[in-house]
Amino acid sequence: MASRHLASVLRRGLRSFSAAGPGRNFWQNINEQHLAKELVDIGRCGREGPASDPTLFDPKVRLRPNRRPSLAAAESAARTAGAESDEANFHRSSRTKPWLHYESLRGATYPSGGTGPRWQDLTHAEAQRLQEMYMKKKMLDRKIRWLKQMELPNPEREAKKSLKLQQLKEAEEKRVPGGGDMYPVPFQDMHPGHSKLQRLEEGARLQELESRFRARIRQQKRENAAIVKAHKPQVGELITDPIERHVKRRLVRQREKIHEGVEATLHVNSSQIMHEHLKGAAVSIVRIRARRPRSTQEIQYNLTSDHDPEWVQRQLNILAPKLRSQLAVNVNMGQTPNIKFVPYAKSQEVKRKYLWRFAKAIKDRIPVGGGEEVKTR
The missing domain is CATH 3.30.300.20 (K homology (KH) domain)
Incomplete structure (x- = not known):
C-alpha cells in the first residue's frame, strides 16, 4: 500500500510539473513519461512480486503545429498581406516587424556548434521586446554621439558662424544712411559686386578664420600639456609623481x-x-x-x-x-x-680622506683675502 501510494503521489507531481510548462521541452516530457512508467513498474513489483513486463515504453507525443514559421514563409505571408492591404487602399506600415527577423538558437545555429541547451529560445513577445530595446539603444547612442561631437572644438563650424555674424553686421552698416562707400572701387574685368568675386572673398575669409581658430586650439593644447607635464615636487626623498616613481x-x-x-x-x-x-x-x-x-x-x-x-x-x-x-x-x-x-x-x-689633502693644498695656496690682490694703477 505504501509503494502504491508513493507511486500515485509521484505521478500526480509529475503531471503537475509537466502542466506548468506545456510543450516547451520535448525531451523533458519524454523523460517524465519514462520515469512515471518506471515508478508504475516498481509499484507493481512490490504488489505482485518480481515479474517481467512484456510491454515496451511507448511515449505519448503531441503533434503540434510549428509556431515558428520559416523566414521565407513569413516574408511570403507579409507580401500577401501587403498586396491585400494595397488592394483595399490601405497604406503599408514602415514599422520594423521583429517577428519576421527572429532567429532561433536551436540546432546548428547555436554558437556552441548545435550542442547548446534547447530551453534558451525566446518567445515571439520576448524577441519583439528585445528588438525594440535594441532600437532604442541605437537611437540613444546616436544622440550621445551627436552631443559629444557638438562639444568638441570644430574650427570649420566656428568659422562659418563668425563669418555669418560679420556679414550681418556689414549689411546693417550699409543700411545706415552714409554707411556705404563714397567712391566705388574701379574695375576692369568684372564688377566688384560680382557673385564670383564675392564667393572667392568669402572663401578666403573663411580660411583665415579657420586658421585663427586652429591656432587658438593649438595654443590651448600647449597650455594644457604644460600643466599635465609639469614636474611634481618631491617631499624629501619621496617621489610624488606616479610616472616617475614607476620609472x-x-x-x-x-x-x-x-x-x-x-x-x-x-x-x-x-x-x-x-x-x-x-x-x-x-x-x-x-x-x-x-x-x-x-x-x-x-x-x-x-x-x-x-x-x-x-x-x-x-x-x-x-x-x-x-x-x-x-x-x-x-x-x-x-x-x-x-x-x-x-x-x-x-x-x-x-674617499674624503684621500681628497682632503688636495683640498688643503689648494686652500693653503689661496691668500686670506679670498683671492689675489688687485693691482691699482
Missing part, C-alpha cells in the same frame, strides 16, 4: 636583471667569451648607471686580473653587442637597451 622602480629591476645576466655570461655561460675574447681576464661588475630604462646603460667594472686595462676595454667594446643579444635571450628582456662598459674609479680616489 625608478622599473630602472631598479632592469639594473638587477642586467647585472645578473652580464655576470653569468662573462663567467659561467660562454667559454668563448672567457677564453677566446677576454683571454682569461677577470672582470667584475660594480654598478650600472642610467637615467632612463631605454637609455644606454653604463656598466662600471673592475679588472681584478693582471691584464692590460686598455686591451680589456677594447675587447669589452667589441663584446657589447653580443652581450646585449645574450641579455635579450637569456634574461628575457622585451626592450633590451644598449650597454656600454666604463672602468670604475678606484674607491681610494673618491
Whole structure:
C-alpha cells in the first residue's frame, strides 16, 4: 500500500510539473513519461512480486503545429498581406516587424556548434521586446554621439558662424544712411559686386578664420600639456609623481636583471667569451648607471686580473653587442637597451680622506683675502 501510494503521489507531481510548462521541452516530457512508467513498474513489483513486463515504453507525443514559421514563409505571408492591404487602399506600415527577423538558437545555429541547451529560445513577445530595446539603444547612442561631437572644438563650424555674424553686421552698416562707400572701387574685368568675386572673398575669409581658430586650439593644447607635464615636487626623498616613481622602480629591476645576466655570461655561460675574447681576464661588475630604462646603460667594472686595462676595454667594446643579444635571450628582456662598459674609479680616489689633502693644498695656496690682490694703477 505504501509503494502504491508513493507511486500515485509521484505521478500526480509529475503531471503537475509537466502542466506548468506545456510543450516547451520535448525531451523533458519524454523523460517524465519514462520515469512515471518506471515508478508504475516498481509499484507493481512490490504488489505482485518480481515479474517481467512484456510491454515496451511507448511515449505519448503531441503533434503540434510549428509556431515558428520559416523566414521565407513569413516574408511570403507579409507580401500577401501587403498586396491585400494595397488592394483595399490601405497604406503599408514602415514599422520594423521583429517577428519576421527572429532567429532561433536551436540546432546548428547555436554558437556552441548545435550542442547548446534547447530551453534558451525566446518567445515571439520576448524577441519583439528585445528588438525594440535594441532600437532604442541605437537611437540613444546616436544622440550621445551627436552631443559629444557638438562639444568638441570644430574650427570649420566656428568659422562659418563668425563669418555669418560679420556679414550681418556689414549689411546693417550699409543700411545706415552714409554707411556705404563714397567712391566705388574701379574695375576692369568684372564688377566688384560680382557673385564670383564675392564667393572667392568669402572663401578666403573663411580660411583665415579657420586658421585663427586652429591656432587658438593649438595654443590651448600647449597650455594644457604644460600643466599635465609639469614636474611634481618631491617631499624629501619621496617621489610624488606616479610616472616617475614607476620609472625608478622599473630602472631598479632592469639594473638587477642586467647585472645578473652580464655576470653569468662573462663567467659561467660562454667559454668563448672567457677564453677566446677576454683571454682569461677577470672582470667584475660594480654598478650600472642610467637615467632612463631605454637609455644606454653604463656598466662600471673592475679588472681584478693582471691584464692590460686598455686591451680589456677594447675587447669589452667589441663584446657589447653580443652581450646585449645574450641579455635579450637569456634574461628575457622585451626592450633590451644598449650597454656600454666604463672602468670604475678606484674607491681610494673618491674617499674624503684621500681628497682632503688636495683640498688643503689648494686652500693653503689661496691668500686670506679670498683671492689675489688687485693691482691699482
